Amino acid sequence: MADYVYPAIFHANEDGSYTITYPDIPGCISEGKSLENALYMAQSVLIQRIEYLFEEKEVPPKASSLQDIKPEQNEFVNLVRASVKDNRAVRRTVSIPKWMDDQVADAGISLSRVLQDALKERLGVQ
Numbered sequence: 132m133a134d135y136v137y138p139a140i141f142h143a144n145e146d147g148s149y150t151i152t153y154p155d156i157p158g159c160i161s162e163g164k165s166l167e168n169a170l171y172m173a174q175s176v177l178i179q180r181i182e183y184l185f186e187e188k189e190v191p192p193k194a195s196s197l198q199d200i201k202p203e204q205n206e207f208v209n210l211v212r213a214s215v216k217d218n219r220a221v222r223r224t225v226s227i228p229k230w231m232d233d234q235v236a237d238a239g240i241s242l243s244r245v246l247q248d249a250l251k252e253r254l255g256v257q
Contacts, residue, residue: 135181135213137194139173141166143205153211154200155192156180170209177213185217 142150149169153159161176163169181191200208225246227235235242251257 132214132216135177135191135194135215136210137177137213138197138200138208139177139211140200140202141169141173141207141209142203143207151176153177153180155195170211173209173211174213177211178215181213181215182218185215185219188219 137153137155140152140154142152144150147165149163149166151161151163151169151173156177159176159180161169161172163172184191197208197210202208225242227242235245
């Protein structure tokens with residue numbers, strides 16, 4: 132799991148809600164009904180956007196420093212952290228006995244799925 136930290140701009144709206152944007156990540160926008168809700172939504176949309184970038188085989192952009200972000204009136208900047216699993220598939224060579232490979236093929240078992248499930252159990256992760 133990797134942590135990504137980006138500056139987010141929180142714009143206070145007249146109705147007490149907040150609009151959140153990420154200067155470094157185009158299209159990463161959300162809203163919150165209150166400041167507490169906006170902080171939650173800021174993290175949620177950041178996680179979703181980074182996961183989307185991984186799915187599209189893109190690398191998340193480098194984050195700007197806080198000093199480079201100049202908020203306007205009714206705005207403030209806050210760092211938002213997103214812990215994201217990189218679920219892109221990687222190829223590994225695995226050796227098993229020929230007789231086992233034959234039985235796996237005959238049974239229609241996905242060797243990749245079995246290996247993933249076994250590793251998740253061994254590592255105690257979901």
